[in-house]
Every structure is written in structure tokens, then in C-alpha cells.
Amino acid sequence: MNFNELYFQKLVQALSLTLIHSLWQGLIAAVIAGTILMLTKKAKPALRYNLLATLLFALVLTSAYTFASLLFSENEFVNNHLSNSESVRFAVAGKVSISEKIAFAGSDNRVWISYLMDFCSSQAQVIATIWFVVFSFKSFQATAGFLYLQKVKKHNAHPLRESWRLRFDILAKKMKISQAIQVIESEHVLVPMVIGFLKPMVIIPFGIFINLPETQIEAIVLHELAHIKRRDYVVNLMQIFCENIFFFNPALLWLSSLIREEREHCCDDLAISVMENKTSFVHALVSFQEYHVTGSAFEMAFSRNRNHLLDRIKRIIYNNNKPLNAMEKLFVTFSLLTAVALSATISQEAPQPALVKVVSATVSSKPKVEPARDLPAERKVIAVVNQDTLPKKKKLQKPVTVQSKDVEVNENVSINTDANSHSQVNISSNGVSTFKVYVNDKGYEW
Secondary structure, eight states: OOOOHHHEEEEEHHHHHHHHHHHHHHHHHHHHHHHHHHTSSSSSSHHHHHHHHHHHHHHHHHHHHHHHHHEEEEEEEEHHHHHHOOOOEETTTTTTEEEEEEOOOOGGGGGHHHHHHHHHHHHHHHHHHHHHHHHHHHHHHHHHHHHHHHHHHHHSSEOOOOHHHHHHHHHHHTTOOOOOEEEEEEOOOOSEEOOSHHHOOEEETHHHHHHHHHHHHHHHHHHHHHHHHHHHHHHHHHHHHHHTTTOOOOOHHHHHHHHHHHHHHHHHHHHHHHHHHHHHHHHHHHHTTOOOOOOOOSSSEEOOOHHHHHHHHHHHHHTOOOOHHHHHHHHHHHHHHHHHHHHHHHHHHHOOOOOOEEEEEOOOOOOOOOOOSOOOEEEEEOOOOOOOOTTSSSSSOOOEEEEEEOOOOOOOEEEETTTTOEOOOOOOOOOOOOOEEEEEEEEEEO
């Protein structure tokens, strides 16, 4: 196996284990998010938004650190690679053979975690392949949505009418936005939206100026300008990327949806603060109840979901943030119980590996075991028993002396020697599955 193949195996295994670890990391993030929502019922949406966004990116950074740790950890890869194989075998001219089999020892409540991680390690390529297929599909959808928005900008688009051009500039100044903003009317959209970051563009549905009063139109425009002022488009792009990577993680998807809700609340408050007319803004929200959009995720739409729209209206009227619903409470409770159970299991002290020494044994026609010599108290004696399977008339061969290098192990080791050989193998335990044997001044390492 060359370096490239070995590195590819490490990359695949690190990726698959990172995806698995992100699940329990997401459960902890869900518990923290639920705690934030319960403790900030009366807080401003901006505070809740900043806390949730920080939590989301902390979760992503934790996963990135996990991936880097697994990728550049040599010992972790060796242990995982060896645990996937049934045994490690070595033979010297048919005379000496050593067989090692990895066995995970520990308390009963750690067994299922060992089985799970062993299964994920052995199926790393399958897990990585399935993830890559779904991630590619999600990325294709995002790319198609982006191309659709580019089409909206160019096809059946009309410049903003002159009667509103000056008023739009006045509203932008009230929002304290000095950046140049392009505004168009499109026949392809049903609700106002913002796209772009370096060159932001506000897209307004064609004909909206005929069906709504001017005060309500101002409220809608101010809401979209608030997205530009807050630079929400960049954060939204990061969310889309994170959701595509962790599409399987319910905690991260829920956390991302909470961020989107609080983002709309923040923009509502900014628009109302500039308008100084809460009633007109609420009427504008009610007017858009009849609209339903299923557009691209890249757009920052004024109203994306009808139920969410009603929640926004209630929050504005009663000045109270939306509490957790029944399903969210159930999910947070489940995440808390699971996180506690995992913490209790993992925090238990792992069993210390026993120090083992195999002493010299002279093998004759009858099994013979040499008693232990003065060994430290923490060392144990392993009997080496060999049977004479060679014909009795076979001439005795020159004894083979095996000199060993002290190596630390924490697994079962069986040593088979030739009946006509004199072997001395010393193995001390430290968890490293590497052996070096010298036979007739020749070294063999595996």
C-alpha cells in the first residue's frame, strides 16, 4: 500500500467518524439552544440571533476540529485500522508464527459504543460514499437555485418606477445605508426579496404598487433594506453550506431554522423603528398571508412561511418571543437525556491495560512451562504451550533464538514456536500494535 492509498483511507475514515461524532455534538448544541430560548423569552431578537448563530458556528468549528484531529492522529488511525482486521499474522520460514487479535475490553455499558465505533470504522467507505452522493445532490439544488435567481434578475425584469425611485433612496438613508442598491420589479416573484452581497439587489413583485397602500409598501421595503444593513445574505450562504454538509443532523437543521426565524424578527424590529408605525407594518404582513413562495434558499424573502408569518405578527403585537412548541420541547428533552447518558458512559474510567511478559520456555516432546522469574508486581506470566507435531524421526534443527523488543499491548496475544526451538519473547504492554522480532540476527517488523 503506497502513501496515497494510505492517506486516502485515513481521509475517508476521518470523514465518516466526524459525521458520526457530529450527531452527539449536535445533541449538546440542541440542549444549549433550548436553554437559550427559554432564558430569553423577553429578550430582543438581536440577542437571541447572535447567541444562536454563535452556537451554530461553534458546532461547525467543533466538527472541523474533530476531523482534523482524526486525520492527523497516527495512533488513532493505526488502532482503528487494526481493529477492522481479524488478526495480524507473521511467519518466519515456517518456524515462528505470532497471531494477534484485537478485542475491546471494558465495562458492559461501554460495549455498545465500542461496537458502534467499530462498525463505523469498518464501513467508513460506505458511509462516506452515501454522504458524498447526498451532499452532491444538495449542492446541485443550491446551484440550480442560484442560477434561477440570476435568470430572475435578467428576464421579465423592469426598473423601479420613477415615482418610487426617490422614495426608495430616502428609505435607504433612514436605514443608514450608504451602499449602492439596485431595485427592480420582476414578474417571476410573488414576494419582495434581497439577493447579492457586494452588489445587493432588491426584487419587488411586479404590480405590488397597485394592490397595496404606500405605507405598507414602505414597511416591506424597509424590511428588505434591514437585511442589507445587517449583511444577512452572507450568513445565509454559510447556513446553506452547513446544511448541505450536515443534512443528516436534525439538531443542526433545527438550530439553523431558529436562526432564520430570529433574523426575520430582527429585520421587523429595524423596520418598525424607522417607520415608528407598528400598525402599518402588521397590516403589511397580513396582506402577504395569501402569498406562498417556494423559491431558492439564496433569497431573503419578506414572507417565506405562512405559520411563521403569523408568529411574527403575534410577537410584534404582544412583544413576546415565541416559546418552544411541543415537538421542540420533546426534541430538547430527548437530546438532554441522550447527552447525559453518553456523558455518563464515556466519563467512566477506562480499564487500565495489564502489563504482560512472556518468559522464556524450552520446548521438548512434552509441554514445559518455565516458572515466572522475579517480575514486578504489576506483571503477569503467560504460559507458552507447544505440541510436537513433527515426525519423531525428524532430526533436530538448530535452535532458533528470538530476541524481542519491549512493546506495549493491551490485547490477547498467542505465540506459537517450533517444538525444536528455544524461544524467548518479552512483550511489555503500552497499547502499540507493532512488533519486532530478530531471528538469526535478522530483524522482522510488522
